[in-house]
Amino acid sequence: MRGGLVPVYRSRPSPLHAAGAGATTSLCVALALICALYEHPLVLAAVIAAVAGAGLAAGVGSEIARAARLSVPLALLVTLINPLVYAEGQTLLVRGGSVLGHRFDITLEALAAGGLAGLRVAAFMMPFALFAACVDPDELLRSMRRVSYRSALTAALATRLVPVLARDATRMGDAARCRPQPPGRLEVARAALAGALDRAVDVAAALEVRGYSAGRRSARARHAWSRHDLRAAAAAVVVAGAALAGKLAGAGTVIEYPRLEIALGPPEMALATLLLVAAGLPFAGRSARLGVARA
Amino acid sequence: MPEPVVSARGFTYRYAEAREPALRGVDLDLAAGSFTLLAGGSGSGKSTLLRALCGLVPHFHGGEAAGDLEVGGLSVRTHGPAQLAAVCGTVFQDPESQVVMGGVRSELALALEHRGEPAGAVARGVEEVALALGVAHLLDRRTDTLSGGELQRVAIAAALVGRPRLLLLDEPTSQLDPVAGDELIWLLRRLNEEWGTAVVLAEHRMERCLPAADRVVAIEGGAVACDAPPAEFLAWSARESTALATPVARMFSMAGLGPLPTTVKQARESLRGAGLAEPSEPAAASEPAGRSRLPWRRRPGGPLALEARDLWLEIEEGPRALAGVDLRFEAGERVALMGRNGAGKSSLLRVFKGLQEPTRGRVQRGGRVALLLQTPGDYLVHDHAREEAGDEALRAAGLAGRGDANPRDLSGGERQRLALEVVLGGGPCAAVLLDEPTRGMDRPHKDELSARIGRLAAGGAAVIVATHDTEFAATFADRLVLMGPGTVIADGPPAQVLAGGWHFSTDVARALGGAGGALTPEQGARLLQRELVA
Numbered sequence: 001m002r003g004g005l006v007p008v009y010r011s012r013p014s015p016l017h018a019a020g021a022g023a024t025t026s027l028c029v030a031l032a033l034i035c036a037l038y039e040h041p042l043v044l045a046a047v048i049a050a051v052a053g054a055g056l057a058a059g060v061g062s063e064i065a066r067a068a069r070l071s072v073p074l075a076l077l078v079t080l081i082n083p084l085v086y087a088e089g090q091t092l093l094v095r096g097g098s099v100l101g102h103r104f105d106i107t108l109e110a111l112a113a114g115g116l117a118g119l120r121v122a123a124f125m126m127p128f129a130l131f132a133a134c135v136d137p138d139e140l141l142r143s144m145r146r147v148s149y150r151s152a153l154t155a156a157l158a159t160r161l162v163p164v165l166a167r168d169a170t171r172m173g174d175a176a177r178c179r180p181q182p183p184g185r186l187e188v189a190r191a192a193l194a195g196a197l198d199r200a201v202d203v204a205a206a207l208e209v210r211g212y213s214a215g216r217r218s219a220r221a222r223h224a225w226s227r228h229d230l231r232a233a234a235a236a237v238v239v240a241g242a243a244l245a246g247k248l249a250g251a252g253t254v255i256e257y258p259r260l261e262i263a264l265g266p267p268e269m270a271l272a273t274l275l276l277v278a279a280g281l282p283f284a285g286r287s288a289r290l291g292v293a294r295a
Numbered sequence: 296m297p298e299p300v301v302s303a304r305g306f307t308y309r310y311a312e313a314r315e316p317a318l319r320g321v322d323l324d325l326a327a328g329s330f331t332l333l334a335g336g337s338g339s340g341k342s343t344l345l346r347a348l349c350g351l352v353p354h355f356h357g358g359e360a361a362g363d364l365e366v367g368g369l370s371v372r373t374h375g376p377a378q379l380a381a382v383c384g385t386v387f388q389d390p391e392s393q394v395v396m397g398g399v400r401s402e403l404a405l406a407l408e409h410r411g412e413p414a415g416a417v418a419r420g421v422e423e424v425a426l427a428l429g430v431a432h433l434l435d436r437r438t439d440t441l442s443g444g445e446l447q448r449v450a451i452a453a454a455l456v457g458r459p460r461l462l463l464l465d466e467p468t469s470q471l472d473p474v475a476g477d478e479l480i481w482l483l484r485r486l487n488e489e490w491g492t493a494v495v496l497a498e499h500r501m502e503r504c505l506p507a508a509d510r511v512v513a514i515e516g517g518a519v520a521c522d523a524p525p526a527e528f529l530a531w532s533a534r535e536s537t538a539l540a541t542p543v544a545r546m547f548s549m550a551g552l553g554p555l556p557t558t559v560k561q562a563r564e565s566l567r568g569a570g571l572a573e574p575s576e577p578a579a580a581s582e583p584a585g586r587s588r589l590p591w592r593r594r595p596g597g598p599l600a601l602e603a604r605d606l607w608l609e610i611e612e613g614p615r616a617l618a619g620v621d622l623r624f625e626a627g628e629r630v631a632l633m634g635r636n637g638a639g640k641s642s643l644l645r646v647f648k649g650l651q652e653p654t655r656g657r658v659q660r661g662g663r664v665a666l667l668l669q670t671p672g673d674y675l676v677h678d679h680a681r682e683e684a685g686d687e688a689l690r691a692a693g694l695a696g697r698g699d700a701n702p703r704d705l706s707g708g709e710r711q712r713l714a715l716e717v718v719l720g721g722g723p724c725a726a727v728l729l730d731e732p733t734r735g736m737d738r739p740h741k742d743e744l745s746a747r748i749g750r751l752a753a754g755g756a757a758v759i760v761a762t763h764d765t766e767f768a769a770t771f772a773d774r775l776v777l778m779g780p781g782t783v784i785a786d787g788p789p790a791q792v793l794a795g796g797w798h799f800s801t802d803v804a805r806a807l808g809g810a811g812g813a814l815t816p817e818q819g820a821r822l823l824q825r826e827l828v829a
Contacts, residue, residue: 009397011435138401160397163439168673174650175673178666180721183676191676194703202392209349210395210453211380211409 007063007133014058014134015282019228021139026236027282028135031127034243034275039116040252042264044123046272050279051126057283060133067129068122075118082114083107088257113256157203165196227285235281238274246271300382300461300493301325301348305362308343308352317343319517320362325495325510327460330487332504333497334521334528334539335514336737338706341497344514345463348495349385350376367460380406383461384454388469388735390446399425399441399449400434406457420456427490428452428482442636444475448482455486461493462486468498469735472636472763474798476500480507499737502541502766502802505529506558513539529555538738542766542802542816549820550827562806571826597625599661600757601647601726606656608642608781616642617653618781624726624757626661629748631768631789632761633799634778640761641669643778644728647759662725669731671714675702680713688716693743708740715747727751729760733767745771765793765801769814789814 011017016024034047048068055064089109096104137159144152169192176182225233246252251267303323309316317340325331333341346352353360354375364371367382384406387393396402400421407417425431430448433441441449447467454462464483468476480496484507487494498504505511511528513521513536521531532540533548533555540548543562544555552569556562601624608617617639624630632640645651647658648666667674677683681698689698692712694705702710711732719727729748733741741764748758748771762768768775768789775792777785777799785792790812794804803819804812813819 008437010437010440011398136398138396138398142401156396156401160395160438164391171668171670172673172676174645175668175670176676177650178648178668178718179674180663180718187676191673195672198703199392202387202389203395205351205355206387206393206395208351208355208376209380209385210406211377211457213375214377214380214409214411 007060007067007129009133009136011136012059014060015228016054016058016130016134016232017136018226019232019282020223020226021135022143023225023229023232023236024135025131025140027232027239027279028127028131030236030239030243031130031275031279032124033240035120035124035127037243037247038252039120039254040262040268041116041119041254042268042272043252043275044116044119046275047123048126050275051130053276054279054282055130055133057280058130058134060130063133064126064129067125067132071122071125074125075122077118078121079111079114079118082117083110086110086113086257089113089260090258109257109260112260116254116256161199161203165192165199168192168195168199228282231282231284235278238278238281242271242274242278298327299324300327300329301364301366301495303362303364306347306364307361308347309359310343311357311359313358315517317517318347321364321517321519323512323519323522325461325493328487328491328493330484330494330507330509331496332501332508332511332525333495333514334501334511334532335497336538336739337499337708339514340517341514342465343517345385345465345495345497347371348379348461348463349383350374350379377409380459381410381457382459383463384451384457384459386447386450386454386462386464386467388466390443390450390470393450394438394446394453397437397439399430399436399438402438402449402453403434403456406453410457420458424452424456427486428455442475444471444478447471447475447479451479451482455492458490459492461495464494464496466497466499466735468500468503473503473765474635476503480504483507499735501539502543505541525557526554529557543806543819545816546803546806546819546823549816550823552823556806559802559805563808566806566823569827571823597627598755599659599725600624600626600628601661601664601759602659603643603647604657604659606643606646606658607654608639608646608651609654615781617646617656620656620781620783622776622783622786624759626725626755626757627752628757628759628774629752629772630757630759630774630776631772632759632776632778633763633765633768634784637780638778639781640778641730644730644759644761647726647728660725663722664726664728665718665724666728667711667715667718667730667732669734671707671711672703674714674717675710677702680705683713684716684720688720689713692716707735708737708743711736711740712743712747719751723754724751724756726757726759729758731761731763733762733764741767741770765796765799766815769793769801769803788812 031047031051034043038044052064055061083106084104087103087105087107087110089107091108092105093108094106096106138156141152141156172188172192176188246267249267251271253263255261301323303321306318306321307316308318321344335341343352347364348366350371360372366379369379369382371379394402396405403421403424404417407420425434428448428451430452433445433449468479471479480503483494483496486492496504505525508525511523511525512519513528521528523531529540529544533544537545543559547553547555552565556565603620603622606617606620609615620643634640644666646653648664675683678701679698680689680694680700680702683702686698689695694709694713702713705713732744751758772789775787775789776783777792793800793814794809794812801814803816804814807813807819811822813822
């Protein structure tokens, strides 16, 4: 069976998987921060390249590729809508008609701005794909339990049960096809919902007999930082630091209107290079190949 | 008797909104370190008793309880499931609903975390239970990637991680194939012997569990009907409740032999002791006792019901589910389709029905094909049974007068009968396909299903049943198709395929060494009586 478009975590012997959920999440968040702060095409392309490289090195290249495929139509949609909505810009490409007093002229600048926004959407999705493929949700949720135990457990249950319920719904769909007169979608959906409630009751019973309502909670285990943790965290710090420093220094300036101006000098080149190098940090060193999933 | 881990005195329980009590005056003492098998038909009260022992009854399900029931010295009426979790672990039927975390390691840690154990103790507990139950290699796996057997082992490990004195299991093998089911029972026996954990196991397949048990408690109508060691239980069941007896015990009882054996090994020894030497004739060449000719050979070239020609099903990025299957089924045939998990049985049925398109090959259908998939509840989408099928179908399902009942309130057997009528509705069928219809089913319900299959075949349909249950296959089938991975590896009369089998065989055939092709207790008893007369 083909995998879904959204990556799913599988334990793998890679440095990113071996690093703690907190460290790997930090790196993904730092990469996402770049996308939030910059719309410079070189910087965004560097984020995409950094995630693709890290994904390949972590053995999740196919998952990242699937997420990238999912991002393409979204990026194209944004690219095409922007010039229809914004008519600013000095370089007129197409003179459109007027609807309800609004002129639909298409300018080069609006098209380029749409392209940059689309690229930004695509780049934004990449660190989340890396996160979904490389961070153990159970470990992340365990660390969140200190904040809110019930919410974290509910999230863990949802992570576990959504695919189970999806399988239940598929099965019910197959059963409906086996009936001489298949029932309507609404009836099947209602029955699937009732089935989900039944399953929820079973899960609640399972939690009860495992002592859920005892009210006591374990203190969180304190793990010593491994080399993988240190390298992933260092990469996160470098990426986030470079992002903030670059922004303060005015790197990556893009002016879309009235004429498109994209700064392309040493600061942008340095930032892009730094991103690529930082994304490789978790994989540096001999011990990287020995990574195993954490307790 | 060692200190009891369970002590019940006149314990009675009625579910909220139920008219009759589910448990009536239960008196029971279970010794620490014992292995107890709970026997009883569907709806007898086995599951309710287990739910009472873990505190879900009455604290989770509500209702009214009376009398005393203590588990590990804690009264279940004053202590809830969370407190009782310290002394008893519980495993339910469906592993999908009791494994709650995404990763195996987190799953095993959960019970200890709920008890507030320090992080070091949690890590040690997880490591130890994983090694003890042979699931250490699964620790870093995601739970959604585990097979049913692996998932059930993880559920047992999660129940045992806190080292409870008592382990409760409610039909834990009903969703597993026979190999995984047998492995699970022997794992429980090892835990019971090595750790001294008392085990209470509710199961329908007595022949699978009886050899592991020290004691059997039979529940009928919510009350304890028999509480005895396995041999005495068999003697009781032969007199009072033959549906609970193992096939080999039934064969001995019908042949007038005694004492009734609890294991196949004992049966062989008894037969040797009675001068009935193990048969030496090759089983494959034999015919079933009491049958002169095989019905499937009586109809060569009968009307076509279903045919597969060079059928291939190759799953993208997956294994070959079917690899060049050639099969022809004729009207009136009763076919058991057997094989291990992943052999392609369900895939073949889905392709026959048209739920999946083959990647190569051709399916020819002699008319309408009805398919009942593994979970009959999936077919029932309305609020009333009458809306699922008409009054006539309800009568055929034995549900006359239950038309206003919500299908979700029906028992497992009733739901299955109703679902079968749902797929049969809409005119005559050339072929009726059933996928694992006997999961979690007791013997009387299997007998009912067998009779229904007989009626369908007599009406001209080819009935093809994918099953792991060799005893059931021997009861209804006149032809047995054994599948290997994606291919047909044997196709013939059940006596020929099963009597000489090792894994794919019945207990009666094992006890008799395949003699005379006898598979069922009735056939075995006739053979033994002939031998005794001779």
